[in-house]
Amino acid sequence: xxxxxxxxxxxxxxxxxLKERFNDFSKTFLxxxxxxxxxxVDFVLLAGDLFHKRKxxxxxxxxxxxxxxxxxxxxxxxxAVEGNHEIPFYQDxxxxxxxxDVTGYLRLLNPRFESGEAILDPHGDQGGAYVDLPGGVxxxxxxxxxxxxxxxxxxxxxSLAALDHSKVKYAILMLHAGLEGQLAHSGRLKNNDLAPxxxxxxxxxxxxxxxxxxxxxxxxxxxxxxxCSMEEVTWPECGYYLVEITPDAEKKHQAKLHAAxxxxxxxxxxxxxxxxSPNDIYDAVEELIAKKGKNLDPKKxxxxxxxxxxxxxxxxxxxxxxxxxxxxxKAWSPxxxxxxxxxxxxxxxxxxxxxxxxxELEREVIRELLERDNRYREKxxxxxxxxxxxxxxxxxxxxxxxxxxxxxxxxxxxxxxEN
Numbered sequence: 001x002x003x004x005x006x007x008x009x010x011x012x013x014x015x016x017x018l019k020e021r022f023n024d025f026s027k028t029f030l031x032x033x034x035x036x037x038x039x040x041v042d043f044v045l046l047a048g049d050l051f052h053k054r055k056x057x058x059x060x061x062x063x064x065x066x067x068x069x070x071x072x073x074x075x076x077x078x079x080a081v082e083g084n085h086e087i088p089f090y091q092d093x094x095x096x097x098x099x100x101d102v103t104g105y106l107r108l109l110n111p112r113f114e115s116g117e118a119i120l121d122p123h124g125d126q127g128g129a130y131v132d133l134p135g136g137v138x139x140x141x142x143x144x145x146x147x148x149x150x151x152x153x154x155x156x157x158x159s160l161a162a163l164d165h166s167k168v169k170y171a172i173l174m175l176h177a178g179l180e181g182q183l184a185h186s187g188r189l190k191n192n193d194l195a196p197x198x199x200x201x202x203x204x205x206x207x208x209x210x211x212x213x214x215x216x217x218x219x220x221x222x223x224x225x226x227x228c229s230m231e232e233v234t235w236p237e238c239g240y241y242l243v244e245i246t247p248d249a250e251k252k253h254q255a256k257l258h259a260a261x262x263x264x265x266x267x268x269x270x271x272x273x274x275x276x277s278p279n280d281i282y283d284a285v286e287e288l289i290a291k292k293g294k295n296l297d298p299k300k301x302x303x304x305x306x307x308x309x310x311x312x313x314x315x316x317x318x319x320x321x322x323x324x325x326x327x328x329x330k331a332w333s334p335x336x337x338x339x340x341x342x343x344x345x346x347x348x349x350x351x352x353x354x355x356x357x358x359x360e361l362e363r364e365v366i367r368e369l370l371e372r373d374n375r376y377r378e379k380x381x382x383x384x385x386x387x388x389x390x391x392x393x394x395x396x397x398x399x400x401x402x403x404x405x406x407x408x409x410x411x412x413x414x415x416x417x418e419n
Contacts, residue, residue, distance in 0.1 A: 001135055004036045005241035005255075007047035007176070007207025008224035010085070012060030015228070016303075016336050024263050025052070026063040028226045031261055032240055033067035037074045039242060043133060044076055046106065047207030047222075048083025048144060048176030056096040068105040078106040079131055082143035083176040083207060098127075107131055109141025109174065111156060118155040120163060136169030136247060140201075144176040144208065149188040157196040165200055169247035173197060174205040179221070182213050194219070202252050203243065211235045212257055225260035230305050230338075233267045263335065264302040268292060272343060273310035278319045281308070285324050289331045298333040305338040316343045363388065379414050386410040 009029050015021035029050075036044050050064060071078055080097060088095045094102075101108035111129035112119040120129040120140070130140040140160075145152045153175075165171070180187030186209055194204060204219045210232055212223035223238030232238070237259035244254045270288055275281050285306070296302055306328060312319075321339045328337040366384045370376040376383050386406075393403050 001042040001133075001137060001245040002039065003043045003045060003243050003245070004032070004039065004041045005045045005047065005205050005220060005222055005243060006032055006225065007205075007222055008049045008083070008210055008228070009046075010049055010052040010224065010226065010228055011064055012057055013052035013226075013228065016338075018336060020301075020335055021263075022059075025226050026060075028260055028262060029063060029067045030070075032225060033070040035240070036071060036076055041076060041242070043139075044071060044078045045139070045172070045174050045205045046078055046080035047174050047205050048081050049085045049207060050080065050083070051086055051096060054086055054088060054095065061096065064100070065105060068100065072105060077131075077133070079139045079141060079174065080106045080108050081110065081141040081174050081176050081207075082108065084144040084146065087144065101127065109139065110143045111140075111159070113152070113155065116155060118152070118159040120156070120159045132168075135245075136167060137172070137245065138165075138168045138170070139172045139174060141174040142176075146188060149175075149177050150190060150193050153189070153193045153197075160197065160200055163200075168200075170203075170245050170252055171201050172203045172205055173201045174207075176207045178209040179206065179213075179215065179219065182221070183209050183211055191215075203255075210238065212238050214255070214257075217255075220255055222257060226262050227265045227303075230265065230267055230303075233265045264297070264300050265305075266292075266296055266302050267305045267307075269307045269309060271310045272308055272312055275310075276313055278314070281312075281319060282323065282327070285327050289327060293331060296332050298331075301333055301335040303336055303338075304328050304332055304334040305340065307340040307342060309342040311344045314345070316341065316345050319343070359388075382414055383410075386414070 009032075010025055011029055012022065013025050051060060068078060080100075082095060082097045086095050086097050097106075097108050100106050107123050108127060109123060109129060109131065110127065112121065118129070122128050123131045129142075130138055132138050142152060142156060175189070177189040178186040179189045180191065197204070198218070202218075206219060206221040209221055210224035210228055211221075212235070213221050220241055222241050223235070224232070225239050227233065237257075239258045239260035241255050241257055243256075246252060268288060270281075270284055272281050272284065275284060288306075296304075306324065308324075319341070321341060325337045325339045328334060328339070363384050366387050367380050370380040370383050390403065390406060393406055
């Protein structure tokens, strides 16, 4: 037999508030469904987080059903567990994954717990913990339990030990949980939790951590097939596992991770410590573009992020980040270009006349702060007057509407807008 193992699809994620990214996540799932049919797999494991949000929008559900319908028509069963993004708001509510189970698009697996004991019933009209497939293959599943994962696994292990496995030739346990040591601050599942399962479970199919990893040719995590955050750019290629099962052989399975088709992401950092003016930084950005350009294909409309870091000897507000963004857009035609500034200005004093009155000192401090920012420098004195008036309105406990109106009017006047 052969199966596909996927996880963390995150349908409905409109990353960066861009519709194109919503479409990217949708296309990836539909591509995986097509791939499963093309590879003629016997079943698909979906280890949690098919959806990005527990409140699923209609278009996201439409995409999910379209992909699952392809598998259903090809008579490829989908076995799934519920991820942390899919848990309903209240325990007594059904999730949208329950809906897909009831409507026959997938079989959602999870044991019942009674007085702390895991009840491992076969999947039926009321759900269940496992499914038996032809050839002696059994798939167990358990949803996301967060901080209670270790406790839930311990109870599952005890119940599993009591089950008759004489007719089971190959057993899979599917979990939505992060394994300790794979990614900082994300591992609720400990290796010791899984150790008692070794005698009866041949393949542990994980989801939750978006980074792919394998442990002891026994634990597998494919990662998210689309890029959910810029931090994932440095990780190995994520995607899906295709697993060949030969239950009677000494080595019962061969698992291979395949990269999924996805939009390219590129992340760069530019240190600006040695640069004395904004123009120096603009020149450095153009040099970076010339140097890195060969690795980017503008036709693929990548997502690009540039982080600027270091200490500069001038006001950071003199640096035009929008201009830097335009340089990236012109060179690479990205879907979106993101410029992040982690620049720290060199310290310098505010010089005031110590003989000045309190109100005069106040105006001088505000003026110097405003003059550091090229957005306010030209009309610094007018902004100072507006800020002092704002303080007066607050101190006199004017209504919020009056204060807001003052700010709106000030903005209009100084930005040259008409009333």
